[in-house]
Amino acid sequence: MNKFIYTAALALAAAIASTGCVHRPYDVKAIPPGQNAQVGDQNPVTYQAPPVQNPPPVPYEPGPVVEPQPISPPAWTQDPKALAANTLHFSYDSAVIRDSDRAHLKAVARALKSDKSANLMIEGNCDERGTEEYNRALGERRAEAAREALVAMGIDGDRIHTVSYGKDKPADTGHSSAAHSRNRRDDFVLLHPNTGA
Amino acid sequence: MSPEGTADGRCGALQKWRPSFFGALTAVAFFALTASAQNVIPVNPTINPGFMPPIPISIEGFSGEALSVLEFDLYVQGFSIVPAGQSQYHISGSDDGNVVGRLSGSGPRDFSRSYTGANIRREAHAFADDVVQAVTNKKGIGQTKIAFKSEQSDGNGEIYVADFDGHDAQAVTADSAIVASPAWVPGRFALYYTSYKLGNPDIFYSDLSTGRRRVFAAYGGLNTSAAVSPNGDKVAMVLSRSGDPNIWVCNADGSGLRQLTHTHADDSCPCWSPDGQWICYATKIHSRRRLAKISVDGGEPVPLRTNGAPDPTEPDWSPDGKWIAFCSQSGDFFNICVMPTDESTDPIVLVSGEHPSWSPNSRTLVYNDLVHYRPILSVLDVFTKQHKYAHNVTGEDSEASWEK
Numbered sequence: 230m231n232k233f234i235y236t237a238a239l240a241l242a243a244a245i246a247s248t249g250c251v252h253r254p255y256d257v258k259a260i261p262p263g264q265n266a267q268v269g270d271q272n273p274v275t276y277q278a279p280p281v282q283n284p285p286p287v288p289y290e291p292g293p294v295v296e297p298q299p300i301s302p303p304a305w306t307q308d309p310k311a312l313a314a315n316t317l318h319f320s321y322d323s324a325v326i327r328d329s330d331r332a333h334l335k336a337v338a339r340a341l342k343s344d345k346s347a348n349l350m351i352e353g354n355c356d357e358r359g360t361e362e363y364n365r366a367l368g369e370r371r372a373e374a375a376r377e378a379l380v381a382m383g384i385d386g387d388r389i390h391t392v393s394y395g396k397d398k399p400a401d402t403g404h405s406s407a408a409h410s411r412n413r414r415d416d417f418v419l420l421h422p423n424t425g426a
Numbered sequence: 427m428s429p430e431g432t433a434d435g436r437c438g439a440l441q442k443w444r445p446s447f448f449g450a451l452t453a454v455a456f457f458a459l460t461a462s463a464q465n466v467i468p469v470n471p472t473i474n475p476g477f478m479p480p481i482p483i484s485i486e487g488f489s490g491e492a493l494s495v496l497e498f499d500l501y502v503q504g505f506s507i508v509p510a511g512q513s514q515y516h517i518s519g520s521d522d523g524n525v526v527g528r529l530s531g532s533g534p535r536d537f538s539r540s541y542t543g544a545n546i547r548r549e550a551h552a553f554a555d556d557v558v559q560a561v562t563n564k565k566g567i568g569q570t571k572i573a574f575k576s577e578q579s580d581g582n583g584e585i586y587v588a589d590f591d592g593h594d595a596q597a598v599t600a601d602s603a604i605v606a607s608p609a610w611v612p613g614r615f616a617l618y619y620t621s622y623k624l625g626n627p628d629i630f631y632s633d634l635s636t637g638r639r640r641v642f643a644a645y646g647g648l649n650t651s652a653a654v655s656p657n658g659d660k661v662a663m664v665l666s667r668s669g670d671p672n673i674w675v676c677n678a679d680g681s682g683l684r685q686l687t688h689t690h691a692d693d694s695c696p697c698w699s700p701d702g703q704w705i706c707y708a709t710k711i712h713s714r715r716r717l718a719k720i721s722v723d724g725g726e727p728v729p730l731r732t733n734g735a736p737d738p739t740e741p742d743w744s745p746d747g748k749w750i751a752f753c754s755q756s757g758d759f760f761n762i763c764v765m766p767t768d769e770s771t772d773p774i775v776l777v778s779g780e781h782p783s784w785s786p787n788s789r790t791l792v793y794n795d796l797v798h799y800r801p802i803l804s805v806l807d808v809f810t811k812q813h814k815y816a817h818n819v820t821g822e823d824s825e826a827s828w829e830k
Contacts, residue, residue: 256537256538256539256540257539257540257541257542258539258540258541258542258552259542259543260541260542260543260548260549260552265596322715324692357799358758359739359755360695360739360753361606361607361780361824362606362607362650362664362694362695362739362825365606365627365648365650365671365694366648366650366666366693366694367692369647369648369666369670369671369692370670370671370691370692372647373666377669390646391666392625392627392647393647393648393666394604395606397577397604398581399581404799
C-alpha cells in the first residue's frame with residue numbers, strides 16, 4: 230500500500246512537472262543593460278599624425294620609408310573633364326591595358342608634359358561582379374597599371390596618384406554585359422595647383 | 427557577350443541549381459562511402475556541414491516580438507519549429523512585461539527562469555541562448571553583435587553596429603562617403619573600418635563606447651580590409667603603398683609595419699587563424715584565383731586546395747580553428763562554402779551569397795545575399811543550412827563582421 234501511494238505521488242509530481250503546472254520559475258536572470266555604440270566624431274577632417282604615418286623601417290625590406298601621400302590635398306583643384314575622353318577600359322578580372330587604349334594613355338602623357346604644374350589622379354573601377362574587397366584591390370591594380378605605363382612614358386611617378394573605388398562608383402548602373410564593360414575602367418582626373426586664394 | 431564570358435560562361439547554365447547539385451553529389455558520396463565500406467570512419471562524424479537534421483522544438487505561450495525573436499534565434503541555430511506533439515524539446519512561458527521561459531525535454535538540463543532588466547527582445551534573446559546552451563552545450567549567439575556597411579544608391583554609406591539579427595542598428599559613422607570592411611577588435615567594443623572620408627580609402631580605428639576615432643593607415647593608394655589578430659596585438663590589412671595591393675601586418679599601436687606578401691597581383695581579404703600564427707587571404711597564383719595562407723612571420727605562401735570551388739575569395743577562419751568559410755564564384759554570382767582547415771575534404775557549397783563571417787561559437791555565419799542586385803544580410807546555420815534574412819536597416823547592407 231505504502232509502495233502504491235509512493236508511486237502515485239511520484240507519478241503526480243511527474244505529471245505536474247511535465248504539464249508545466251509549476252508556474253514559479255526556479256531562478257531569475259537579470260539581463261545586463263545593452264551597450265550603446267556612439268556615433269563617431271567627425272574628426273579627423275584633416276590629417277592628424279597617426280602612429281603609422283611614420284612607420285619604423287620595414288624589417289624584411291630595409292630601405293627608404295615611403296611617406297604617405299595625401300591624395301587630392303586641398304592644394305589641388307580637380308578637373309575631371311579635361312581627360313574624360315581618355316578613359317581606359319579593361320577585360321573581366323584583368324588589369325592589363327589594351328593596345329587599343331594606348332592612344333588614350335599617350336594623350337594623358339601629353340597633357341602632363343605640356344602642363345608641368347599639373348598632377349594626375351587615376352581612379353580605378355570595376356563592374357559589379359566579384360566581391361567588394363576583391364574589386365577594391367582589382368581597381369587599385371588597374372589604376373597602378375596605368376601609373377606604371379605613364380611612368381614608362383617618362384612622367385614623374387610623384388605626380389601621379391591612384392585611388393580605387395572598387396565597384397562603388399559605376400559609370401553605368403545597369404546590369405547588362407555592356408554596362409559591365411563600361412564600368413571596368415580607369416578615369417583620369419587632372420589636378421591643378423591652387424594658386425593663392 | 428563580354429570578354430569575361432569565357433571564364434565563367436561554361437557553367438552559366440548550371441549556376442542556378444549548382445548548390446543543390448553539389449549537395450546531392452556530396453550526400454550520395456557520403457552514403458555510398460558509409461554503405462560500401464563499413465570500416466571507413468568518416469572524417470568527423472559529428473560535424474557534417476549542410477547535412478545535419480534540424481532539432482525539432484515546439485514553442486508555447488509567447489506572442490509578438492518575443493515569439494519572433496525565439497523563432498528566429500532557434501531557426502538559425504539549427505532548430506525546426508514544430509507542433510507540440512512532434513517535438514523533441516518544448517519551450518513554454520510568457521512575455522507579459524518580462525520574459526518567463528521554461529525548457530523541457532532535456533532531462534537534467536531542463537530549466538525554468540524569469541528574465542528581468544531589459545526589453546522584451548533582449549530578454550527573449552537571453553532565453554533563446556539558455557535553450558541553445560542546454561540543448562547543444564554551446565554558447566548561443568542571441569546576445570552578440572555584428573558590424574556592417576549600409577550603402578545608399580549613390581555608393582556612399584555608413585558603418586553600422588546591430589544585434590546579430592539586424593535589429594537595434596546604430597550608425598557609428600556620419601561620413602557620407604564610401605565605407606567598407608568593418609572588423610571587430612576581439613573582446614573590445616571597438617572597430618577598424620575603411621572610409622573614403624578623406625578622399626582616399628583609409629583605415630580608421632573607432633572606440634565605440636566613446637565615439638572617438640583616429641586614422642590608422644592612410645598611405646598612398648589602397649588602405650583596406652583590416653583584420654585584428656585573435657589576441658588583439660596585431661592588425662593585418664591590404665595596402666598598395668609598394669605598388670600592388672598586398673598583405674601587410676603591424677602591431678595594434680601601428681608600429682612594426684611590414685609587408686607579408688609580394689605578389690604582382692591583387693591580394694585581398696586577410697583573416698587570422700585562431701592561434702594567431704597564420705593569415706589566410708585571397709590572391710592570384712599562375713593567373714588563377716586562389717586562397718593561400720602565410721605565416722605571420724613571413725615566408726612562402728601556402729596555397730589552399732579548394733577543388734570544385736572556382737575563384738575563391740573572402741576567407742574567414744572559424745574561431746574553433748576547424749573551418750574556413752569563403753565564397754566561390756558561380757557565373758555572375760557567388761556561393762558560400764566551407765572547407766576543413768586540414769583540407770581533408772573538398773569544400774562544401776552551402777547557399778548563394780558573399781562575405782561570410784563566423785559567429786563566436788563557430789556554428790553560424792552572417793553573410794550577404796543578393797536580392798534584385800541589392801545585398802541584404804542573412805544568417806546561416808552551417809550544419810543544417812537553415813538561413814533567414816536579417817532585419818534590413820536602410821539600404822544595401824553587406825560586409826558584416828561578427829563580434830568576437
